[in-house]
Structures are given as structure tokens and as C-alpha cells.
Amino acid sequence: xxxxxxxxxxxxxxxxxxxxxxxxxxxxxxxxxxxxxxxxxxxxxxxxxxxxxxxxxxxxxxxxxxxxxxxxxxxxxxxxxxxxxxxxxxxxxxxxxxxxxxxxxxxxxxxxxxxxxxxxxxxxxxxxxxxxxxxxxxxxxxxxxxxxxxxxxxxxxxxxxxxxxxxxxxxx
Numbered sequence: 635x636x637x638x639x640x641x642x643x644x645x646x647x648x649x650x651x652x653x654x655x656x657x658x659x660x661x662x663x664x665x666x667x668x669x670x671x672x673x674x675x676x677x678x679x680x681x682x683x684x685x686x687x688x689x690x691x692x693x694x695x696x697x698x699x700x701x702x703x704x705x706x707x708x709x710x711x712x713x714x715x716x717x718x719x720x721x722x723x724x725x726x727x728x729x730x731x732x733x734x735x736x737x738x739x740x741x742x743x744x745x746x747x748x749x750x751x752x753x754x755x756x757x758x759x760x761x762x763x764x765x766x767x768x769x770x771x772x773x774x775x776x777x778x779x780x781x782x783x784x785x786x787x788x789x790x791x792x793x794x795x796x797x798x799x800x801x802x803x804x805x806x
Contacts, residue, residue, distance in 0.1 A: 637777065640784035641669045641676075647791045648679040648729065653757065655787075656727035657683035658696055658717040660708065660734040661750065665780045681727045686717065692734075696720030707743025709735055711763040714751035722755045730755040731787050733779050737772045748775055752783040754790045762790060 722730030
């Protein structure tokens with residue numbers, strides 16, 4: 635699925651459910667937000683984004699645990715999870731997604747170029763993190779991180795809808 639198609643799909647699903655989305659970005663530097671806002675009507679669903687490129691912003695704005703950042707650095711699955719949950723809370727959205735990783739050209743916090751974590755936080759407090767190991771130059775890694783985050787959210791929305799349907803139908 636293309637990045638544009640994934641963005642349109644998640645916005646349509648969220649609009650149909652009357653839910654909202656916020657984004658926390660590090661290595662993607664606003665590309666997820668740009669992709670979402672390129673879709674006409676995105677304002678019905680998209681609350682906004684925080685581009686937390688610095689570790690301090692991850693801590694101070696998104697509420698990522700300072701000890702975690704000190705021990706593991708910013709490129710970590712738990713950091714991604716806390717970023718997604720934090721942006722959801724800070725921007726008052728039902729859903730939050732986050733990206734953190736190493737786009738290159740150099741390693742960061744001992745992590746090789748192409749190490750990326752994308753996360754989704756849902757309205758019920760649920761969350762999911764996916765580790766990615768991407769190849770290519772900086773532009774390719776960033777672009778694929780955006781696509782992966784949107785596809786992950788799409789999958790979570792579909793799974794959440796199936797779970798709600800099952801609950802409404804008595805678990806059958």
C-alpha cells in the first residue's frame with residue numbers, strides 16, 4: 635500500500651468512527667503529518683503533531699520517562715510507545731502514533747542506521763510497537779518509516795473495529 639493510500643485509509647476509518655489522531659515524530663521530522671494533511675478533509679480527524687527531534691522535547695513535551703531516555707537513548711521501543719501515548723494525551727486525541735529511529739548517515743545511541751521503532755496508542759490505553767530494520771539512504775528510511783507507521787495504525791484500527799463488533803455481538 636502506498637503512503638498516500640494508507641493516510642487516506644486511516645483518516646477515512648477514523649472519521650467514520652468519530653475519532654481523532656495526533657502524531658509524535660522524531661526521525662520523520664513532520665513527514666507523517668505532511669502525508670496526513672495532504673489528504674482533503676484531514677482536519678476532521680487530525681488534531682496535530684509534535685516534531686520532537688531533541689531528546690529534551692521527548693521528555694518535556696511528550697512525557698517520555700527521563701530515566702528511560704538516559705539509560706537507553708531515544709531510539710528504543712519503549713520510547714516510541716511513550717511518545718505515542720504522550721502525544722495522544724497532550725493533543726487530546728483518541729489515537730496517537732510515533733516514530734523514532736536512526737535515518738543516518740551516522741549511528742545514534744549505538745544503534746545502526748535504519749533502526750526504527752513505530753508505535754500506536756489507542757483510546758483504551760492499548761499500544762503496540764513495531765521494530766523496523768530499514769535499508770537505503772536517509773530519504774528512503776524516513777519515507778518507509780512514515781508508510782510503516784500509517785499501515786500499522788490502519789491495522790490497529792481494523793483490529794479494534796473487529797474487537798468492538800465481537801463485543802457487541804455477545805462474543806460470537
